[in-house]
Structures are given as structure tokens and as C-alpha cells.
Amino acid sequence: xMPSPLYNPTAWESNRAVGIFISAxxxxxxxxxxxxxxxxxxxxxxxxxxxxxxxxxxxxxxxxGGVQQEEYDGVxxxxxxxxxxxxxxxxxxxxxxxxxxxxxxxxxWKRSDIEILRQIGWECE
Numbered sequence: 001x002m003p004s005p006l007y008n009p010t011a012w013e014s015n016r017a018v019g020i021f022i023s024a025x026x027x028x029x030x031x032x033x034x035x036x037x038x039x040x041x042x043x044x045x046x047x048x049x050x051x052x053x054x055x056x057x058x059x060x061x062x063x064x065g066g067v068q069q070e071e072y073d074g075v076x077x078x079x080x081x082x083x084x085x086x087x088x089x090x091x092x093x094x095x096x097x098x099x100x101x102x103x104x105x106x107x108x109w110k111r112s113d114i115e116i117l118r119q120i121g122w123e124c125e
Contacts, residue, residue: 002044003021003024004017004021004048004051005017005018005021005022005048005049005052018052018059021052021060022060022064025048025049025064026063028045029045029080033073033076042082046082049083049086050086054091057090057091058091058099058101058102060087061087061088061091062084062099062101062105064081064084065080065081065083065085065088065102065105065109067080067081077114078114078117081109081117082120085120085123088102106124107121109124
């Protein structure tokens with residue numbers, strides 16, 4: 001069962017549902033990072049991430065895409081960055097101004113040593 005970005009019964013004022021949601025998504029990615037089936041299930045993650053409200057989109061993109069390359073598995077980085085890219089694209093589609101931190105994050109992707117990350121960074125143009 002996928003977590004919800006809008007509702008979580010354990011949420012409270014300082015730990016909102018969207019924060020719990022992103023933590024749960026990251027845990028799911030880490031849990032299945034060694035499973036090739038994760039790449040086939042990326043569409044399920046994308047569909048639930050699309051439910052993030054406009055107000056929380058930038059925050060979610062930064063938490064997912066702000067990965068330190070040396071700290072994470074390559075598959076985890078790719079999945080998280082693809083989801084963050086989708087959220088950033090969603091902001092553009094809604095004619096929202098991109099947060100400076102998101103622009104900085106995509107510039108970091110462009111300078112990455114990981115080829116797929118560089119490609120994703122350049123796709124964000």
C-alpha cells in the first residue's frame with residue numbers, strides 16, 4: 001500500500017503528512033533498491049508522487065533529489081532524482097516559479113559523475 005502525501009493519521013503540526021510521505025517513499029526506494037522490479041514499479045511511485053500539493057512540491061523535490069552521490073546506491077539515486085525531476089516539471093507545467101534551491105539542485109545533477117544524473121539534469125532545461 002502506497003503512502004499518501006495528503007493524509008496520514010500519525011501526522012501533527014510539526015510533522016506534517018507530506019514529510020511522513022517523503023520519508024516513506026525514501027524507505028520504499030531503499031527497501032527495493034536491490035530488486036530490479038523497482039524499475040518496473042517506478043510508475044506506481046510516480047503516480048502517488050503526482051498527488052503532492054502545489055504548496056509542497058518544491059520541498060518534496062528537494063528532499064528526494066538532494067542526494068549525496070557518495071552516500072547512496074546508484075539505483076536509489078536514479079529513482080529519487082527521476083521523482084524529483086517529475087516534481088520540478090510539475091511546477092513548470094503549473095507556471096510556478098522554480099525555487100532557487102531547485103535550480104541549484106539541477107545544476108548539481110548536471111555536474112555529476114554519474115552519467116544518468118547528468119542526463120536528467122540537462123532534461124530539466
